[in-house]
Amino acid sequence: MSRELFADRLKTAMQNKGFKQVDFVRIAETNNVKLGKSHISQYVSGKAMPRTDILHFLADTLEVDEDWLIGKDEPVAPTPTTISNSTPISGGTIMREFKKSSKLENVLYDVRGPVVDEATRMEDAGTRILKLNIGNPAPFGFVTPDEVVYDMSRQLTDCEGYSSAKGLFSARKAIMQYAQVKQLPNVDINDIYTGNGVSELINLSMSALLDTGDEILIPSPDYPLWTACATLAGGTPVHYICDEQSEWNPDMADIEKKITDKTKAIVIINPNNPTGALYPRDVLLQIVEIARRHQLMIFSDEIYDRLVMDGEEHISIASLAPDLFCVTFSGLSKSHMIAGYRIGWMVLSGNKRIAKDYMEGLTMLSNMRLCSNVPAQSIVQTALGGYQSVKDYILPGGRVYEQREYIYKALNDIPGITAVKPKAGFYIFPKMDTKKFNITNDETFALDLLREKKILIVHGNGFNWKQPDHFRIVYLPRIEVLQDAMMKIKSFLNTYQQ
């Protein structure tokens, strides 16, 4: 069966029934079928095929024959571009088609998803796009501190070989001292793993933990890599709500409600991407108390911990949980504006006795990838010690601070838009009045904004936020650029109706 044929037939059947993509999502929800808008949009655009159970659901819902829907009545056309080694077709042989693994079927990563594909297509056709979709500081003029670049260049010739799997001693020592400052309990040098960004370690830590059927609590909205990696590892992400009414803090009652005997761990993202929330001590203590009562492991993603504004203090949850097993993640991509160097780390702390076997798994996976990028490890000590240039950005008069002030006010000045003020990081997650704009699909909103105003944002569903009423803006561009973007978004929303 071919994806293109399936996509054509799906579209035809949808048209015949007067169905929109969002209708599937609604019906799926009422029938307890796990199906997101991005999945449907990938099927319709011919980018993915559904699993068998989803295929049954689609055919039943559309009241069409399943075999017809997947094109079983058509001979498979040879598609040379999908064939490895481009074996010539001879004697009418039907060529085998290579598909992505079915493990990827429920994996979503819309920060670089279908809307971004459309932006790329428009760029290829010569259109200039303002990208407010990825937290990548360098393109917006945030430069790496000179000392970091200088120190890396000096050490480059010493970084030609693999390092030990967990990382260079000097890098891990600096991270250990940082962990001491953050009061992480019971950490020694062997509890520190460096990675090619926090991203690699999120993947590694989920793969080492989750068996099929294991549940893990992940915030909604989340940084979607957590949900994606938990799914890819075979686990079941269960989303708990972060409450916009309460400055986007996690909703404890919702967390409690979602714990089952299969729940192994809870993930928090603090400071939060996409909301910009910073969790106060009492909130963290409540999470610790729940984790303690239900014997959960805690994963805390703290990559924005040095980008906290308004004189507030970042508290590592692990410092409040010496009796629990915690894994704390951080790195240099954001605070040191060196996302491209790829360096992050994770620190194991607290009650390590209960996690001996898990730690063996982590070490095994860490050994299997040999080591993280060694030149990037070589500057961890420089970056974490001494003068922290990032502080200039987050104080009044600094770029990140002033851009946050601007975007917060400008968004709230748009009729139909409200936003909670971020306390940290460089993202804001505004809410749209869906009734006013008649919005039923936030991905369509993102595509419409892209096509009309050439502005790329990420829709809320891309962060596993279920209602179609939010989007995320990266406020890294300079104020003049943000002003232009806000003017365009305002004029777009002036008349927008879905």
Ligand SMILES: Cc1ncc(COP(=O)(O)O)c(C=O)c1O
């Ligand atoms: C919350 C969060 N965690 C992890 C990452 C990945 O960071 P890294 O560049 O270290 O892989 C990001 C990147 O945007 C993020 O927002």
